[in-house]
Amino acid sequence: MASSSSLLSEEQFLCSICLDVFTEPVTTSCGHNFCMACITKYWDSNDLCQCPLCQEKLSKQTKLRVNTTFREIIENYKLLRDTGKDESPAKPGKVHCDVEEKQKAVERQAEGLIKELEQEITELKRRSTELKQLSHTEDHLQLLQSFTSVVCTPPPTKDWSEISVHRAVRRAVSQLEETLNKEMEKLPEVKLKRIQQYAVDVTLDPDTANLFLILSDNGKQVRTGDTELNLPDNPKRFDRFTVLLGKNGFSSGRFYYEVTVKGKTRWDLGVARESTDRKGDITLSPEHGVWTMMLRDGNEYTACASPQIRLSLSEKPQKVGVFVDYEEGVVSFYNVEARSHIYSFTCCIFTEKIYPFFSPCSDDSGKNAAPLVISPVNHKY
Template sequence: MCKTHGEYLELFCQKDQEFLCQSCKDSDHTTHKIVALEEEAQVRKTQLVREKKHTDQMIEERLQKIWEFQNSMKASRDNAAEAMSCSKRVMTAVVDYMKRSQAELSEVIEMKQKKTEKEAKGFIKELEGEIMQIKQQNLQLNQVSLDADPFTLLEKFISLTITPPQVKDWSDVTLNSDQFIAQGAWAKLETTVMREISMLCDPDLKEKQRHGVDVSLDPDTANLYLTVSADGKQVTHGDRKRNLPDKPERFGHVFNVLAKEGFSAGKFYYEVQVKDKTQWNLGLANQSINRKGDMRLSPTNGYWTIWLRNGHEFQANAGPAVNLPVRERLQKVGVFVDYEEGEVSFYDVDARAHIYSFTGCNFTERIFPFFSPCVNDGGKNSAPLIITPVKYEN
């Protein structure tokens, strides 16, 4: 009720932000914009809904960011734990291997030393035999030279038969002391140990490489700015658009290309060289993906990929993205897929280390290896993506 007029407050003054009765309106607020109380309440309610929607969105964005940070933190912890586990396995294996190799190494060194000693003793015996022959000849010569009578000396010398001793030229004969026996043996051991270490950093990568397949790029799917090599193993980005038919299977606006080979069952593995590149995309894609418009690389859209940007920004496009630790000197990426288990895993082949895995993937159609060399960036990213043969050592 209005305290001044005793009437119901049914109106609202938007200028003074006050509740009014009819008499208030006709007295002090005649020039102000007056609206019904219900109308003003509806306006304010709309504002509240809009504000709440905005604040809800802000909360959602921050929750999303927290989720991303938590995932990155988890990935970092997992990678750290994996690195610690790997280092322990490596050190244990190295110690065990060194212990096992010590006896073998000692035996090799001892055998070489015995061989050298035997050879030296043989040379010494042979030289001593020649010295005996030479001494016998010297004895004959001394007997003649000691004769004081000139006639007798000449007579003996003329009748003396001098037979050259059966000796050989020793000037070029040397004994190989093999002073680098230990260094050579250790170098061989070091090579073996390093190979064993490389296998230990991810012990099951070797098993995954057993599923290696021959993959070739499909030029009919390549964006018109991409060039696929004649053997189908390399792809680069160029500045000029190629004059080729725009087939339905060809990527239109993004610099992508698929493999010729698609898979709808089983396990398979392939490797891609990314050396000297500052950006690229690699992974798997559904056959039914949109190839003509822009698309977001995520499992929801039928992509399971990782990428590199600016030479150091490394992430898995998991929707939301997961930032990955930068891998120094990453030159070759291995991709393993288990269709039935819904797994797509990426590996640093040279370091034999795990990079990232998509798990629980629900594959329902044919999937294809997916590649993008990205723009050449004025030559900074001109190196090709190269599909390389899988080297599986049994």
């Protein structure tokens, strides 16, 4: 635990943006504190939503809330500091008893808050360990029952109802548990299981398919042929690249689908807005309404951002999951069999329908002849 002197060090109460004592402090999901006005202004002046300290990508849709416990400690500190400034200079050998007593009281209060919070954090870490263990069970009924028991049962905290300052600590503990639950959501194996509940039935749209693409009768597979098909022209059809879309678009909510890419050396997967260019050149980037990742040369994976981002994957995906949260502006890719997250586009702005996007690419003289296959989601993974 920190000593009394370190508890009241002014550096601990300075916002890293304005370099002044916090005003209406808020805590980001990565655990750093800033003034509400400072972080809001910082995000408004930057294209990327990220923490100024650790550079973690954040979501602008996240509603910032004032950290009430931290604010109370800061107000106590300001009161103590200002009281010390207002006191007249002491005569040699005379001690300002009132200031000293207030300082000691604030220090005792802060130490008590920290001790209680440490106990709560220990309990929440224990729950985190239990949840990680639960995430590996294949018994969904046991997972649901155990998860409800672990998360929904209030932690065995002390009864603080008679002390007003402890009510603030209790609120802080509730916020900590909420943060823990959000962190648990980030665990790939847990998150993917929950994302799969948003699985939708995706079928390929032949009206959008480039003339070199060959679709299966059930609309679940597509591969690239050697010659153009003799089909009527269609304004929806991609005319230059081996691309097609899903039949159904989405303008709200969340959706998820999986595509088997086994045996392929090249492919593109993701989503595209309805108005994306269908004729001539296509630029795979969010600025042009396309959010995709791609494989080239059998082992080069890239997120088609601006600029493009090379992805280093420990395992080669055989099946790729694509998840979209329309309101949150997120497009995520997963290695389904490895239960791992590959990449996410965040802070996306969707203003129209978006459609699943597919490209099996050229067959590369037979080396890339395997089809892309829209696979049923297996909830037993």
